[in-house]
Amino acid sequence: MKPLTPQLPAPVRTFALLLSPTRRGARLARLLTTEQLRTWDTPLAVTERAEQVVAELAANAALHGRVPGRDFRLALTLDTVAGTLRIAVSDARGDHIPVLTTAADPEEAESGRGLLIVTALADHWGTEPHPPGGKTVWAELEDRPADSHDHR
Numbered sequence: 001m002k003p004l005t006p007q008l009p010a011p012v013r014t015f016a017l018l019l020s021p022t023r024r025g026a027r028l029a030r031l032l033t034t035e036q037l038r039t040w041d042t043p044l045a046v047t048e049r050a051e052q053v054v055a056e057l058a059a060n061a062a063l064h065g066r067v068p069g070r071d072f073r074l075a076l077t078l079d080t081v082a083g084t085l086r087i088a089v090s091d092a093r094g095d096h097i098p099v100l101t102t103a104a105d106p107e108e109a110e111s112g113r114g115l116l117i118v119t120a121l122a123d124h125w126g127t128e129p130h131p132p133g134g135k136t137v138w139a140e141l142e143d144r145p146a147d148s149h150d151h152r
Contacts, residue, residue: 018071026058056114057089065091083143
């Protein structure tokens with residue numbers, strides 16, 4: 001019998017899947033995120049913020065990034081050493097880049113209100129091209145006390 005060699009936990013964990021660009025697909029993205037983060041023993045404060053961020057980004061992918069016959073991609077990357085969770089949602093509509101509302105009253109804006117939630121919950125977020133013609137909207141959440149967020 002071979003002696004067991006102790007295994008250190010992986011410093012970077014990843015999870016990715018394709019989902020249909022529908023309300024059901026967006027809901028499934030949120031539920032699967034919650035379950036995956038629980039499996040990884042992610043702190044509750046990070047998991048709760050991630051649920052909301054994924055809900056907004058997945059809903060945007062289903063509503064604004066939908067192209068018939070093309071799914072959207074959810075990717076989670078947890079860096080346990082840095083204490084950072086990166087959420088990335090990619091869709092097929094690279095021509096439709098999300099813009100944070102600049103309306104005086106966000107309630108009256110036609111779109112962009114969900115990004116206000118992402119801005120409030122994420123430490124950083126942005127967009128990048130996703131070849132061949134799509135985009136990725138990403139958000140990073142750091143593991144820190146809930147009251148230390150500076151609302152960047």
